[in-house]
Amino acid sequence: MSGETPSERSGWRSEERAEPSAERVRSRARPEEMSCGASVRLSGLKLAFGDTDAAEIDLDVRAGEVIVLLGPSGCGKSTILRALAGLLEPVAGLAQVGESVVAGSAQPPSSSGVLARKRSPKNVGRTQCAMVFQDDALLPWRTARRNVEYALKLRGVPRGRRQPEAEQLLRQVGLDGFGDHLPGALSGGMRQRVQLARTLAAQPRVLLMDEPFGALDAQTRSEMQRLLCSVWQQHKTTILFVTHDVDEALLLADRVVLLTPRPARVRRIVEIESPRRPGAQFEPDFARRRYEILASLGDVPGAAHEEVSAS
Amino acid sequence: MTSTSVSSAPVVTEDPSEAGHLPRGPRRRGVRSVVTSRGLLAVVLAAIPLGALLLAWHLLTEYQVVWWLRFDKIPGPAEVYSTLTTQLSSGPFYNDLLVSLRRILLGFSIAAVGGVAIGAMIGRSRLASALLRPLIEVFRPIPAIALVPLAILLFPDGEQGIVFITFFAAFFPVTVSTIHAMHALPPVWEDAARTLGAGRMSILRYVVLPGAMPGIFSGLSVAMGVAWICVISAEMISGQFGIGYYTWQSYGLLDYAGVVVGMVSIGLLGWSTAWLVERLGRRVNRWLPRAAS
Incomplete structure (x- = not known):
C-alpha cells in the first residue's frame, strides 16, 4: 500500500454506485469496468524511423505486469510503444496483445507479405492499447471532463452515462471539482492526471506510457508515481512504461528492461523483488540496484567501459 | 467541489451578463x-x-x-450627411443595402462551407490533394472580377452571377488557410485520439476541425474582406441593385455626395460583417490562451 492518494479520500460520493461499502471495492462496482490486463508479446519486432533502425525487440510481458523500458534519450524506446499503439508500422516482426496481433504481419514473420501490408492493424488493436503521452495530448478546447467523455464516447458508452462516469474517473485521479477547467488552466501534473483518466476511460488492456511524468517537477512526479501505483492496484492493466529515469523505473516496475542506444535492443532485464513497496527507495538494496543499472547504461565512471563494449 | 457543477453548462462558466465583454478569467466583484x-x-x-x-x-x-x-x-461632410438622411428615409436605399448584404452573406457562406470542406479534404487526404490542388492553384490567381463576363453568360440572371463571383473570391482564402491549419496541427492530438479508438471521421470531427478553427477563422476574416471588394465591384459592373450599383449610379448622375454615402455605407457594412466573423471566431476559439488577454 502506497501513501494515501486523493482518490481514496473521495469514497463519500459513491452513493450512485452499486456497492457503497469499502473504498477499495468502489472501482469494482461494475464488472465491465474491471479491464483486466493482457499479456504482450513482441517477437522479432523491428522498427525504423525513416531509414534509420529504431528498435529490434523480443519481449514477453505477463498480463497485469508493470514493465519499464529504460534507456538513454532518443534510443527508440518510444517507437516500441508507438508500434503497439498502432501508430507505427513495424518493418518486421510481430506485436501481440493477448491473442490478437496489433502490429506487424498477421501471418508468421517467415511468410512473404510482411512489408506489403497497409495500416489495417489499427483496426485490430483498437483500444487494446491506449497511450499516455508526455504532455499536451489533451484536446485544449475541451474541458477536463469533456476530454474524458470523448474517450468514453469512443468506447461506445451511451451519452447519458458519460458525464457521471467521467466524473468518477476524474475523482479516481484526484481531480474532483476540476472537471470544468480547460487544460490550459490546469498545471502540468493535473493535465497528466486528466490524460490518465482519459486513457483509463478507454479501458485498455494495456496501458502505454511514454515518459508521462518527464515534464513534471520532482515532487509532482513522485505524487504521480504514487497515483499510478494506486490506479494500477484498482485496474490491474498491463503497463508498459517508458522512461530514462532510473529511480522512476525502480519505483514502478515489476521488471525493468534496459535498452541499448539506437537501435534499441534488450540489454538486460532486471527483476524487482517486492515491487512498488513504499519507502523502498531508502533501502540499501535500492541504491545497489540503481548503481548496477546506471553502470550498465554506462553512466558510472569506471564501470562504463566493459559494460558498453560487452553489449 | 460540489456536485452542482454537474450541469450541462458549456466549456467555461461565465456570468452570462458579462459574457459579451469579458473573456474567461477571474470572476471578481466590480x-x-x-x-x-x-x-x-x-x-x-x-x-x-x-x-x-x-x-x-x-x-x-x-x-x-x-x-x-x-x-x-x-462634397463636404455636411453635404454628405444631408444626402445620407434623405437616403435613409427612402425605401430604395434600404433595398440596395439589403440586396448587397444578402449577396455577400450567401456568397460568403457557400465559400466558408465549401472552402472548409475542400480544404479539409486536401489537408487530410493525399489523393484529394493530388486531385484538387492543381485545380485550385490554377483558379486561385484569377481575380474574381475577371469572371464577370463569364458569369453573365453562365447564369440565368445577374443575381446568381454576383453571388458566384463573391463566392469565388471568398473561397480561396478559406480553402488555403484550412489546408495550412490542417498541416499545422500537433500530431499528438490525433495520435492520442487514435490510441483511444477514434476512426477517421471521429478524428476529423472532434479533433482536426476544432483544432484547425483558429487558422480557419483567420482565413474567414480575409475572405470576408475580399468578398466585399468583389461584391461591390461586381455590382458596379453588372448589378441592378445593391450598394455598389447605387454608388456607381450616383457617379453617373454626378451626385458626388451620393458616391460618398455609398462608400461610407460599404465601410460600415464591411466593418459590421468583419466584427461578426471576429466575434464568432472568438467564441469558437475561446480556448486559445491569447483569448484571455
Whole structure:
C-alpha cells in the first residue's frame, strides 16, 4: 500500500454506485469496468524511423505486469510503444496483445507479405492499447471532463452515462471539482492526471506510457508515481512504461528492461523483488540496484567501459 | 467541489451578463465597472482618429483647398450627411443595402462551407490533394472580377452571377488557410485520439476541425474582406441593385455626395460583417490562451 492518494479520500460520493461499502471495492462496482490486463508479446519486432533502425525487440510481458523500458534519450524506446499503439508500422516482426496481433504481419514473420501490408492493424488493436503521452495530448478546447467523455464516447458508452462516469474517473485521479477547467488552466501534473483518466476511460488492456511524468517537477512526479501505483492496484492493466529515469523505473516496475542506444535492443532485464513497496527507495538494496543499472547504461565512471563494449 | 457543477453548462462558466465583454478569467466583484470603463475608453480611442478625419475632411472641403490634391469639388461632410438622411428615409436605399448584404452573406457562406470542406479534404487526404490542388492553384490567381463576363453568360440572371463571383473570391482564402491549419496541427492530438479508438471521421470531427478553427477563422476574416471588394465591384459592373450599383449610379448622375454615402455605407457594412466573423471566431476559439488577454 502506497501513501494515501486523493482518490481514496473521495469514497463519500459513491452513493450512485452499486456497492457503497469499502473504498477499495468502489472501482469494482461494475464488472465491465474491471479491464483486466493482457499479456504482450513482441517477437522479432523491428522498427525504423525513416531509414534509420529504431528498435529490434523480443519481449514477453505477463498480463497485469508493470514493465519499464529504460534507456538513454532518443534510443527508440518510444517507437516500441508507438508500434503497439498502432501508430507505427513495424518493418518486421510481430506485436501481440493477448491473442490478437496489433502490429506487424498477421501471418508468421517467415511468410512473404510482411512489408506489403497497409495500416489495417489499427483496426485490430483498437483500444487494446491506449497511450499516455508526455504532455499536451489533451484536446485544449475541451474541458477536463469533456476530454474524458470523448474517450468514453469512443468506447461506445451511451451519452447519458458519460458525464457521471467521467466524473468518477476524474475523482479516481484526484481531480474532483476540476472537471470544468480547460487544460490550459490546469498545471502540468493535473493535465497528466486528466490524460490518465482519459486513457483509463478507454479501458485498455494495456496501458502505454511514454515518459508521462518527464515534464513534471520532482515532487509532482513522485505524487504521480504514487497515483499510478494506486490506479494500477484498482485496474490491474498491463503497463508498459517508458522512461530514462532510473529511480522512476525502480519505483514502478515489476521488471525493468534496459535498452541499448539506437537501435534499441534488450540489454538486460532486471527483476524487482517486492515491487512498488513504499519507502523502498531508502533501502540499501535500492541504491545497489540503481548503481548496477546506471553502470550498465554506462553512466558510472569506471564501470562504463566493459559494460558498453560487452553489449 | 460540489456536485452542482454537474450541469450541462458549456466549456467555461461565465456570468452570462458579462459574457459579451469579458473573456474567461477571474470572476471578481466590480469587474463589471472595470469592463464598462474599459469599453468607454475603447469608444473614446476609436472616436479620436475618426473625428480627426472628419474634421480634416470638413476643413479641406470647406476652404476648397487645392494644393496638388484638389478638394474644391469634393462634397463636404455636411453635404454628405444631408444626402445620407434623405437616403435613409427612402425605401430604395434600404433595398440596395439589403440586396448587397444578402449577396455577400450567401456568397460568403457557400465559400466558408465549401472552402472548409475542400480544404479539409486536401489537408487530410493525399489523393484529394493530388486531385484538387492543381485545380485550385490554377483558379486561385484569377481575380474574381475577371469572371464577370463569364458569369453573365453562365447564369440565368445577374443575381446568381454576383453571388458566384463573391463566392469565388471568398473561397480561396478559406480553402488555403484550412489546408495550412490542417498541416499545422500537433500530431499528438490525433495520435492520442487514435490510441483511444477514434476512426477517421471521429478524428476529423472532434479533433482536426476544432483544432484547425483558429487558422480557419483567420482565413474567414480575409475572405470576408475580399468578398466585399468583389461584391461591390461586381455590382458596379453588372448589378441592378445593391450598394455598389447605387454608388456607381450616383457617379453617373454626378451626385458626388451620393458616391460618398455609398462608400461610407460599404465601410460600415464591411466593418459590421468583419466584427461578426471576429466575434464568432472568438467564441469558437475561446480556448486559445491569447483569448484571455
